[in-house]
Amino acid sequence: MTTIASELAAAIRSINDYPKPGIVFRDITTLLGNPRAFRRAVDELVQPYAGTKVDKIAGIEARGFILGGAMAHQLSTGFVPIRKKGKLPHTTVRVAYSLEYGVDEMEMHVDAVQPGEKVILVDDLIATGGTAEGAVKLLRQMGAEIVSACFVIDLPDLGGRKKLEDLGVEVRTLVEFAGH
Numbered sequence: 001m002t003t004i005a006s007e008l009a010a011a012i013r014s015i016n017d018y019p020k021p022g023i024v025f026r027d028i029t030t031l032l033g034n035p036r037a038f039r040r041a042v043d044e045l046v047q048p049y050a051g052t053k054v055d056k057i058a059g060i061e062a063r064g065f066i067l068g069g070a071m072a073h074q075l076s077t078g079f080v081p082i083r084k085k086g087k088l089p090h091t092t093v094r095v096a097y098s099l100e101y102g103v104d105e106m107e108m109h110v111d112a113v114q115p116g117e118k119v120i121l122v123d124d125l126i127a128t129g130g131t132a133e134g135a136v137k138l139l140r141q142m143g144a145e146i147v148s149a150c151f152v153i154d155l156p157d158l159g160g161r162k163k164l165e166d167l168g169v170e171v172r173t174l175v176e177f178a179g180h
Helices: 003-010 035-049 063-075 130-141 160-166
Strands: 013-016 024-027 056-060 078-084 092-099 102-109 118-126 145-154 171-176
Touching: 003 035, 003 171, 035 063, 035 145, 035 171, 056 063, 056 130, 063 078, 063 118, 063 145, 078 130, 092 130, 102 130, 118 130, 118 160, 130 145, 130 160, 145 160, 160 171
Parallel strands: 056 078, 056 118, 118 145, 145 171
Antiparallel strands: 013 024, 078 102, 092 102
16 A cells, blocks of 8 residues: 555544444545545545646535535536435436445436536545446436546445446546455
């Protein structure tokens, strides 16, 4: 693990048996509450795109809003919230996506991205990849070009990164944790 990854990993709280037995929940609220770690994470997520043309940052509810808002600010781009069904006030487009035990839907405003806009997708963690895959499909449905999908944490044993790469999406992560 790199020095940066080690520093960020140390700022992430691990909670055993949450939300169910056998799961280790990776909680980034401790990273967000640590000014140095939060700044470092955002800087690392932004750095590869500094000076390149990016039109929007799309953040997945809810921690993707925090990270994505900070990234959009640093890159001087717009921000697009991708939310659970029924949470946005204007006309929306919607896509169904797979969860571990079923299906849910996410949506964004119909006018949030224009065809051909270059978009970076952001969330705190990629596990099985179902939510991120749904967000990619939603953005592409609106004609966006996905520049990259960025996550602070990757749980590589769960296959989410590969799922996005199989869709032709570049994936960037800062910290990997083995297991769940």
